[in-house]
Each structure stands twice: as structure tokens, then as C-alpha cells.
Amino acid sequence: MWSKLTVNMKKLTVIKDKIDQDLAELGGRSLIAQYMIKRIPPQCDPLGSQNRVVICTGIFAGTKLTTAHRLSIGSKSPLTGGIKESNSGGNAAYQMANQGIKMIEVLDVPEESGLWILHIGADGNATLKDAAIYKGCNNYEFSESMKETYGDACAVISIGCAGERLYKNASIQITEFKSGHPSRAAARGGIAAVFGSKGLKAVVIEEPVKKFEVTYVDEDKFKKVCLQLNKVIAEGAKTDPFSIIGTAATTDISGASGILPVDNFSGKFFCDYEKVGAQAFLDKLKSGGGRNRIPCQPGCVVQCSNCYNDPNGNYITSGFEYETIALFGPNCHISDLDAIARMDRLCDDIGVDTMETANSIAVCMDAGKIEWGDIPAVMGLLNELKEGTEFGDLLGQGCEAVGLQLGCKRIPVVKHQSMAGYDPRNTKGTGITYATSPMGADHTAGLTMGRAFDDAGRTGQAYASNKLQVAMCFADSMMCLFAFAHTVPVLPLLGELMAALYGGTSEFTRVATIGVTTLLTERGYNQMAGMTAQDDRLPEFFYTDRSPATGSVFDINDLELEVLFDFG
């Protein structure tokens, strides 16, 4: 039986119990939706005593399914004011599963300010340890220190100075498998600020002496189907650009098609996109002695991660992704990959979302605060964020706050969260996802780019967005999206896997229902938090200002933005 840890930050207690009955067969995003709708008041102050943090594994944690150890973190978002599930790779969900812990709920706020680490020892004992000495310690130094104390295998989920300062752009960083770099992030929505408000510096999980063993209703069947699925995914990965190159493979396609954001979502074409493209990325990796095809969690067959060094072979960053390249690169009119890698490293270190932060800086450029493409000025602003200067504190409030303060006309946000590396005028389905996802402008909620829906025009894009939004809800409950993508031809196997694990029907409907129910629940939560249909819209300039690269506007009307299953 899976366990649950209840951490009360007011009482400073940790209680281990069995998992709640209503959550027992859920995991990841679906678990968080059902947890939150019942246990976190939608109207609560995100940084107050009523908000909670949930940290959990996916449905298939503890099994041999490839990428089954994605980590999900949920809370009412300080950035969007709505429901938030942010997930990440790394080794933390794997060590949670080894400990037999499916979820950790963090309640209340301390009576007096302080910092604590939730430590889960090799003996399975979970305690809150005083972490006052780590105040202001950023993620690279912190995770190094934890490894020294608890060994290389320990997993660290931590916040840097940004989370401690309750920045709305603050990210939670998770250590990567083997390297131990804190380079995987539950980045979006500022949940790190909720950690900060609770005085929770980190969760550190040692590898237990005795590993938890999953109980299956039909273990033989599970192993058989799991092997079949792993083979399909491994076969798909062989020709998958995300596996061969990494997510940086996206730059060439998005750059050539006008999807790549340029100069604060101006819709312009970026002539130098190949300078930050796949080949440049691979060349840099090679010349610096870095490498790609790194698994961020044990057992991953896609292995999209990487290790990026400077030309002298000194480590800069890892998990260096397309989103960061697009938004700190062309969207800030920058085409120097090494410089972007340093920005990525600094963001991971202080614990801020690279997307929210890069967008804030692009807005600064657009408003004339700094020059387009000025790399030292960008590093200067990131250092202000690190140091907590007055302007740094503003940057920490996210792109929208910065844009409003500076009087910028183009502020690319939905539900107060800024957009990922795709201009919605040129991938309209993704724009529909940005507009309608309960998560705010989030590409992982349903990225339609690259899907063959062009012949159906905007209608097909709406369908693609809607379908993908449901699919992502169940995918985010069980595995990494990049592995999930390869399961599409054999989706019914996911139903069989659930039946072999928990019993009950093996119909795929069971899986799809998890997706639909999750999305419905998330939308319901946001409504109760006060959001309306007007929160499901893009900023006006996408409707009115043509993309110079393609001549397109975002011409999706309000009805097309409606999602099938809203009945309110």
C-alpha cells in the first residue's frame, strides 16, 4: 500500500499514513486536480495558511514503464490565481516511489519565519530539519551540499532565493538522475513561492535500504504489456528528433515557419534562427565536450536531456531546452547559444522559470528599458533578480507585472502567465491551448504544432487543441509527454496497464475519462476561484496585429475558443 506524508508547517510535524482512498488509483496531474478541488479552497490566498502543496508521483510509479517517474507538484498558483500542476523529470519521483510514498501534502504556514528541509532518510523516517543556515543558498550550491551530506543517490527538490522571496516567477528545481544537477524544473506558476511562504526550502529523499514493491492485481499481465509499451516507445525514439537532438530540434521548424517568437512576440521573422538551431546546438555540444541523449530519470528510453559546456569544456548547464533558447534567444533578439546557456544556468540556480523570466526581459527590451539583443544587460537584469534589487523584485512578479509597470503595449500572457516559445498567430491550435488551458499560457497543455491539421483550417486547430488538452491531462498523470507521444498507435495498452495494476476494466475509456475528468475539475476549480470566460482569451494584439512573417492574425472567435465540456 502506498503511503502519504502529511507535513504541517505550523505544527512542524510529519505524519506518515496510507494514501487517501479517493486518490489511490490516480497520480500526477489527475491526483492533484482531485486533491485540490476537495482540499484547497479555490478562493484562498496562494501564500496564506489555507493553500497547500501536493507533491506526487504518477500512476505507474514504482513500475518498469519507461518515464513512469515524472514528478508532479500542485498548488493554487500565486501567478495565475488558479489551479496549477507543474511537472518535472529528475530523480525525485523515482526515490519517492522507492520509499513507497505516493504523495506529500504540505499544510499551513509557520507561526514564526524560518526555513526547513523535509528529509526522508534511508530508513524511511521522515522529519523536518531546521534549514536556517541555507537561507539565500541557491540551487546548485544547495544540491551539492545535500549530496555531500546524504550521498549521490539522494534526490533534491529545492527552491533558490527567488522562491524564498516569494517571487511569482520562482521555480522548483529537481536534481537530474546521475549528474545530480538541479537542472530539472517544476517551473511554471510560481509554486516555489508557496514553498517559500511555508518555509519549505527543500525535500530531500534518500534511497531507502529496502525498496518499496508495487502490488499488482495481475503482475504477469502488467509486465507483458509494459514490455510491449516500452518496446514501442524505444522503437519510436529511434527516429525522434527529441531523442536524437533534444528539444532544441524544434528551433529550425519554428524558425522557418514564423512560430518562433521574435522580439517580444512581434510576429517578425528571425533571419538568424539557424544560429540557435539544431545543428549549431549539436556543434556547440561537440566542441565543448558536452553531450546529449541523457536520461533525466532512470529507465528513460527517449533521453532528451543534455549537458552543455563552454568551449573550454567547463560545465554551464544541463537540461538546456528549446523554450529557453527561443525565449532568451530570438524573443530577446539574441543568437548566442553560449550566452543563452549562461542565462539558463543562472535561472536554474536562483530558481526562476526561464520562460516567465525571458518574457519579462523581452518586455523590458520592448519598453526601452534595455536594448534588443544586449546580452550584458540581460545578465545584469538576471543579477538584479538574484540580488533582489527593487527592479529585481519587479522582475520576480512576472512578465505581466513588468509590462504593466513599464507601459509595454505587447504583454504576451494568459491568466497572468506568459507564453512559451510559440507565436499563437502561426500555430493557432497552440493559441487555443494558451487561451483555454486551466494552466494559463502553457505549451505542454496541448501543443498542436507539427500536427497535420492545416487542411481543416482553424476548425481543425480547435479540435487538435481540445483533443490534446484532454490527452495531456492523462499523459501528465502517467508518463513523460515525449514517451507518451510514441504510444499513440497503441493507446489501448494504457487501459490494459491500469487494469493489470489496479483491476477493473481494461477499456481505454478508463484512461480517457481520467483526462476528461481532470480537465473538467481544473476548469471547475478556476471558476470557483473567480475566473470567467474572459480569462480564456489571448491578449488583444494577437487578434489585431498581423505577424509580419506570415501575415496572420489569431482569428479564432470566442465560440471556437469554447471547450467542449463547459456547461456553465
Place this chain on the structure above:
Amino acid sequence: MWSKLTVNMKKLTVIKDKIDQDLAELGGRSLIAQYMIKRIPPQCDPLGSQNRVVICTGIFAGTKLTTAHRLSIGSKSPLTGGIKESNSGGNAAYQMANQGIKMIEVLDVPEESGLWILHIGADGNATLKDAAIYKGCNNYEFSESMKETYGDACAVISIGCAGERLYKNASIQITEFKSGHPSRAAARGGIAAVFGSKGLKAVVIEEPVKKFEVTYVDEDKFKKVCLQLNKVIAEGAKTDPFSIIGTAATTDISGASGILPVDNFSGKFFCDYEKVGAQAFLDKLKSGGGRNRIPCQPGCVVQCSNCYNDPNGNYITSGFEYETIALFGPNCHISDLDAIARMDRLCDDIGVDTMETANSIAVCMDAGKIEWGDIPAVMGLLNELKEGTEFGDLLGQGCEAVGLQLGCKRIPVVKHQSMAGYDPRNTKGTGITYATSPMGADHTAGLTMGRAFDDAGRTGQAYASNKLQVAMCFADSMMCLFAFAHTVPVLPLLGELMAALYGGTSEFTRVATIGVTTLLTERGYNQMAGMTAQDDRLPEFFYTDRSPATGSVFDINDLELEVLFDFG
């Protein structure tokens, strides 16, 4: 605790037991979907031993919620070859609830041919009674005989000669509250033929001496919310044409807009539509001493039913509906309401679906078998159906079989089931419903006509269809659609009602999830039965032949027909 009756037609036994755990909180269409996916093999012969019939009440049966006593009947359809839930008003679900019976499952087929009545006595005893003497007895005579034997309050669910002969257009007739006329029908999909294949002539339910009482988790809360909902519905009914006039109110709108089918879905305009319009209908009612505003089940505040007499005041038919008027009227080029009423009566008596039958006759006219608008010829064909002549047997196979046999170019069917009284070229959302509903061309699965989606063009129609298809799935699980329509501004109350009845969450998401899960399950069933995306298409002529009335074709492409949550 609700009961279940298991009727085995091979063993000729009836066993009473408590309701299955997995179905306990379901009802109507949602119960049937979950029952069928687990218990009726999708590939089975609809008329063979493996098919079953499920007869059940809605989720709120036994309560005071208005229209809570809709009756659902499910089976693998002999007409469509897929899943089928057909529901009806009348007094049968009310008497089932009084008996404490939530569902009746009918298994297997008799070893030797014969006819039986499932009789549920005032003492609650359920037995199979030999009904050989009723062979060939049609519904009006049969229900009269049952009332004489078991009293006026008894409910009768019966088949006529058409069901006995296994006609695919055969309907199951249900007695109306008070009048006792067998004029309510579970009409579509030929489930009456499954009754016939099992030798089940009828289910007769007496009013029990001691009425079953529903157990509530929170009775006071239920009563409070229920009263609130009933008031909203009653208030809405005050200005509802379905209440003031009846479904015949539709004819004027559909006639004026080209939606009314004319001359076998030719798309023409019918100049005489007012002759079969609302005013003509009311005038006829008045002159014959008939009346409208009749509740078909106890406690209904909408009261859309009617009693239709001839000019001399002699009863012809009741529950005389728009669909019958449209399809036996303008679609057969007939504008004589009295004649159409006689056709309706004959269909109810022999137990055939008026829609399937009228469409078959329109196809006969189109192919030159009889003249357009020839009323005596229509009555002649209906009598052939009644007598079981060679051509009558063909008519009994439904519109598609007749059209193929006669070489008709226009055969208005989807999944082998013919269309209701709406031309899909001029109400495209309804066309999308016809195409994609798991039920075949069924207007009750999601009729978009009259909804303000015109400004969004075809895209808005697709959304309207999809939303409504989900909404109808949960509506068909708990109440009559005409009452449900008035609950739209207060939908969250349905969640509160469920929580007060069963406990658990009161979120509306719970209700919406029932809708989505049901539709997903139904689509999954049809896929396992062998249906593909090609079964989700309209006949070609709707795409190619312009409607002369409006110039429209059905220009919805295949992607727009895709329903959100198919991932196969």
C-alpha cells in the same frame, strides 16, 4: 437498496437481487452504457442468445424531481448494429420505482418459441407468465387487456406484431400516465425485435401495495434543492412552446427555415407547412375536443403530451409529435393532420418507429413505388406492414433496406438508422450529431436547431453538437430533455442533488463526467462492434446536392466531424 430483476428467457426464471455495485449510482443512458460495455459482447448477434435487454429508471427515480421517471431501454441494436439506448415517457419507470426496481436485465433466448409476459405484482412478486394467447395482439388491444386484468394503474411495456416479427423498425410502446394509451415509445433502433427474439411480449408492472422509499444521504438537502429545481423548471415551462403547444410547435420554425424535411429530404421548401403547423394543430385539437398540456408521467410540469381526436370527437392518437408530423407530413408531401394522426396511431398499435417507417415510405414515393402525397397508398403500405406481406416485411427492415431494394438515390440514414425531422443541410450542428452520435441519426442526441450559433458558422455548429451530445448523455440519465432544457441556468444544482442522494462531491463536474464517460463508452462499444470513422458520415447527397430552399449543402469536413475525445 434498489433491486435488480434478472430474467433468463432460456431457463424461464426471474431472480430478484440487489443492484450491481458498479451501476448503483447510475441510471438511464449512463447505466446502460456501463452495463453493455461489460456484459453484452459488442460482436454478438443482436437477435441471438448473447444479446441482452436492459430496462431501467433514471438516477433520480423515486424522488419528487419533475420528470425523474423517464424509462430507458438498452440493447445491441438490430438496426444499427451498435449500442442503443432508447428512452420514453409514460408510467412504467414510475411503477418500477414504486416497486423498488432500478433495472431489469433480460438474458438469453427461449429453447422453443413462445411468448411470455414478465409480470410484477402488487405484492412485489415477479414471474414470467405464458402469453401465447396474445401472439399477434397489437399494443392498443393488449394494453387494454392488461388494464382489465391488473387495474388502471398498471404500467405496460409491450411490443406489437412488428416486434414479434423481429422487424428492425419495431418500437416498444409504453402506457401513458392516466389515459393508459400505449402511445409513448422507446422507438428507435429496433430493440422491440430483441424483445421478440427473446419471446418477451411485455413487462407489466402493478402498483405495489407498499411503495419503495428512496434512501438519501441528506434528505432535507435533497428536498430543498429538488424544490428549487422544480420551481425553475415550472417557471421556464410557462413560456415554453413545448408546454404551451407541444412539440408540434417546431413545425413553423422548421418549415420557414428549410429545416423541415420535404419529399424524402429533397431540401425543397414546403409551401403548405402552416397546414401542419402549430395553429392548425391547436385548431384541430379544439375542434375535435382533444387537448394538449397532458403529463405523460406523474409530476411532470412541462406536460408536452396531447390527446388527438377526429372532428367527431373520437380518439385517434395521443403523444402526437413533431417528428411524426414532419416525416409522415411534408417528407411524404402530405399536409392532412388527421391523416397523419391515423398513421401515428397505426404505427403505435403495431409497434413501429414512426420516423423509420415514415422515412421508408418517403423513399417508396421517391422511387415511384407510390405517388407523392397519396394518403390511401400510405395507409395501404402501413397495412402491409401490419399484415406482414412480402413488401410489409421489407418495410419492416427500415428505410435503408427499402431504399436499396427500390434503387432510391437518396437514402437519409446514418449507421443504418434514418433521420429525424430536420434536414442537416439547414441545421448543420444537428447534421454533425446525426453523423457522429453513437446512436445513429438521432435528433435527441444533440439538436442544435434554435441555438444562437449562427454567427460562428459551421465551427460553432460543431461545438454546439459536441457540447449537446455530452449534455444529452447526462440528461438522458436523469430526466426528460424538455425539463432539462430549463435547468441550464442552474446546472450546478444537479451536482448538489447527486451529493444529497448518494453523498460525495456536489461539484457539477460529477454530472458532466457522467455525460462524457457515457459518450466515450458508447463510442468504444461501437468501435468494438466494428464501426469506424466512415460510419460517422452523412450520406453523400447531403454534401453534393444543394437544398433548393436555401442553397446550402452540408459542408462540414471530416475533421470537423471528429469528436473531441476520440483518441483511437
